[in-house]
Amino acid sequence: MAFDVTKNVVSGRGTREDDYEQLRANLAHLKTGNPNFTWTPQSNLHLSTSPAGGPTARNDHQVLAFDKDAIEHCFAHGVMPESYAGGDLTVGVFWAAPTLTTGSVVWQTVFLRYEEDVDDLDSDTFGTGVVVADAAPGTAGYVSFHGQLHDSDAERDSLAPGDAFAIRVGRVGSNGSDTLDEDAHLLRVTLRESTPGAVGLYDETDLAAVGGSLRHSHWQQLFDNGQALQSGNPWRDYLEPQIQTPASGGAGRTTRGRHPVLAFDGTTSEVAYIPCAVNSYAGLPNDGSTNGITVDVWWCSASGTTGAVTWRASVELWLRGGFGLDLDSDAFGTSDTETTPTSSGSSGRLKRTRLEIRNTSSRLLEELADGSAFRIKLERLPADAGDTMNGIDAQVARVVVGQQSY
Amino acid sequence: MVYDRVDRVDEHDAALATHWYQLLKNGIHLKQGNPFEEWSADDVELPSSNPAQRHDRNNHRVLGFRPGTSAEYVHCPGILGRGYDGNGLTVDLWWAAETATSGSVLWKVNIERIHATHDIDTNGWSSTPGSVLAATSTKGAGFVQRSRITLTDGTAETDDLAIGEPYRLRVWRDGPDGSDDMAGDADLVRVVLFETPE
Numbered sequence: 001m002a003f004d005v006t007k008n009v010v011s012g013r014g015t016r017e018d019d020y021e022q023l024r025a026n027l028a029h030l031k032t033g034n035p036n037f038t039w040t041p042q043s044n045l046h047l048s049t050s051p052a053g054g055p056t057a058r059n060d061h062q063v064l065a066f067d068k069d070a071i072e073h074c075f076a077h078g079v080m081p082e083s084y085a086g087g088d089l090t091v092g093v094f095w096a097a098p099t100l101t102t103g104s105v106v107w108q109t110v111f112l113r114y115e116e117d118v119d120d121l122d123s124d125t126f127g128t129g130v131v132v133a134d135a136a137p138g139t140a141g142y143v144s145f146h147g148q149l150h151d152s153d154a155e156r157d158s159l160a161p162g163d164a165f166a167i168r169v170g171r172v173g174s175n176g177s178d179t180l181d182e183d184a185h186l187l188r189v190t191l192r193e194s195t196p197g198a199v200g201l202y203d204e205t206d207l208a209a210v211g212g213s214l215r216h217s218h219w220q221q222l223f224d225n226g227q228a229l230q231s232g233n234p235w236r237d238y239l240e241p242q243i244q245t246p247a248s249g250g251a252g253r254t255t256r257g258r259h260p261v262l263a264f265d266g267t268t269s270e271v272a273y274i275p276c277a278v279n280s281y282a283g284l285p286n287d288g289s290t291n292g293i294t295v296d297v298w299w300c301s302a303s304g305t306t307g308a309v310t311w312r313a314s315v316e317l318w319l320r321g322g323f324g325l326d327l328d329s330d331a332f333g334t335s336d337t338e339t340t341p342t343s344s345g346s347s348g349r350l351k352r353t354r355l356e357i358r359n360t361s362s363r364l365l366e367e368l369a370d371g372s373a374f375r376i377k378l379e380r381l382p383a384d385a386g387d388t389m390n391g392i393d394a395q396v397a398r399v400v401v402g403q404q405s406y
Numbered sequence: 407m408v409y410d411r412v413d414r415v416d417e418h419d420a421a422l423a424t425h426w427y428q429l430l431k432n433g434i435h436l437k438q439g440n441p442f443e444e445w446s447a448d449d450v451e452l453p454s455s456n457p458a459q460r461h462d463r464n465n466h467r468v469l470g471f472r473p474g475t476s477a478e479y480v481h482c483p484g485i486l487g488r489g490y491d492g493n494g495l496t497v498d499l500w501w502a503a504e505t506a507t508s509g510s511v512l513w514k515v516n517i518e519r520i521h522a523t524h525d526i527d528t529n530g531w532s533s534t535p536g537s538v539l540a541a542t543s544t545k546g547a548g549f550v551q552r553s554r555i556t557l558t559d560g561t562a563e564t565d566d567l568a569i570g571e572p573y574r575l576r577v578w579r580d581g582p583d584g585s586d587d588m589a590g591d592a593d594l595v596r597v598v599l600f601e602t603p604e
Contacts, residue, residue: 373552
């Protein structure tokens with residue numbers, strides 16, 4: 001059932017069950033449409049030992065060039081939202097041939113799931129790849145919109161809501177079905193849930209299955225479903241290339257394995273800045289609780305398997321009381337500080353520290369709305385008594401900013 | 407409309423219709439949460455001709471648009487999200503004056519829809535840009551302000567962009583226009599695109 005606004009809802013109307021079913025279907029429709037990611041060549045992660053060329057400009061479109069005789073890759077990245085129902089995933093590959101109008105390209109897409117305290121930046125373990133040949137458009141310069149269906153758990157690398165992930169997109173030029181005799185230009189990669197899967201947080205509460213008459217619990221479930229969709233979702237994840245560092249006192253830029261990371265010193269406090277915007281804001285809870293913004297820091301130790309790291313995140317809104325922030329002077333306000341032990345398994349294993357910037361006495365978060373721009377300052381505090389990974393860098397692979405669930 | 411939990415629901419409540427309608431509006435709000443794209447100075451693409459100047463300002467990465475005889479541009483690549491409900495698009499430009507404390511900047515945006523029969527070797531920018539003449543912040547240089555441009559669905563302003571289609575959003579300062587009279591650079595710090603609320 002498609003999304004239907006169905007505005008004419010009145011008390012006492014004889015078709016209340018119909019209205020209920022439509023509202024339920026509306027939420028299910030919304031859920032099916034998530035996740036909804038888009039990546040561009042500039043957001044490519046350079047993780048591969050055989051990377052695609054670029055990005056380079058083609059008529060001012062940034063493209064990645066995949067060779068016809070090799071196996072070359074690029075990487076997209078994200079975090080699965082809480083609204084992911086566990087269904088099949090479709091990776092969209094938007095590409096064009098430089099000049100030719102015949103021949104096919106064999107694309108392979110593979111998921112790489114990052115699970116806290118399990119996956120190791122030093123040894124990536126990919127899921128099962130999906131390989132599909134796609135014919136070049138019949139006119140040079142036209143773009144092929146091509147979908148790769150990941151319809152098994154192995155092909156999704158067991159992705160679940162909240163998991164950070166990467167998608168490796170490759171051209172298998174060595175495959176016999178790859179017959180396009182020139183580069184293939186990649187313009188976009190997308191990810192969406194193609195069919196909803198098993199019920200998780202989200203519960204459709206099928207009216208027909210419970211006897212066909214409305215009860216209090218049905219409406220309550222609709223509210224709960226809406227909450228599950230709206231709050232607790234990550235707005236965006238940020239990797240090293242998207243995070244800004246100051247010229248002095250900033251975290252260093254380096255790689256761990258093939259992963260770009262930000263290295264925060266184990267002796268001197270260093271900072272990084274994350275440019276953010278609010279997406280699908282659920283508003284503050286109306287029960288008076290102070291839930292606000294979550295900042296998940298995915299990090300590992302540069303070496304060793306003992307000790308802990310203390311992180312602090314603070315927020316700077318760019319519009320308060322109708323007036324804008326002065327770019328030339330900082331205005332970071334409410335913050336949170338958390339300490340997390342490093343992985344005891346191996347130094348490359350990722351830990352996730354969740355910082356919660358709550359709507360406390362400054363009432364800072366009351367001014368958030370969809371589209372609000374703000375900045376997060378992330379600091380490591382090696383002088384804090386809880387930070388015992390003395391003299392050893394903490395390497396940040398990813399920062400995820402979103403709304404705290406309620 | 408802000409999402410509202412309205413979490414006390416009683417089948418026999420006299421305000422049942424209100425609850426129902428709020429559920430309905432919540433669904434609309436959720437749907438309108440898509441599409442959503444944000445571009446920082448590092449996310450945009452710089453064209454080969456007349457690009458804005460990417461640089462740092464007090465640890466903010468910004469795009470400097472100069473005044474004068476040539477308009478300067480950035481391109482923001484995206485795909486229209488599946489949740490789009492046909493209400494048109496809103497583009498928020500977050501920017502600050504480099505040094506000026508008076509005058510106005512003429513911002514313009516237009517869309518290039520990359521549909522199945524669009525040749526990417528030929529530009530297809532919409533001929534009807536959206537625009538806003540934005541005065542410098544009354545608080546002075548460096549103060550951020552949000553300038554909003556709305557693009558109407560089903561018109562040349564959105565280039566008939568459809569769900570799932572790639573696009574480029576072009577943002578420029580129309581310095582040659584007589585109404586753009588702010589001296590010095592306009593520093594763009596963020597571009598946000600979302601569905602216009604109902």
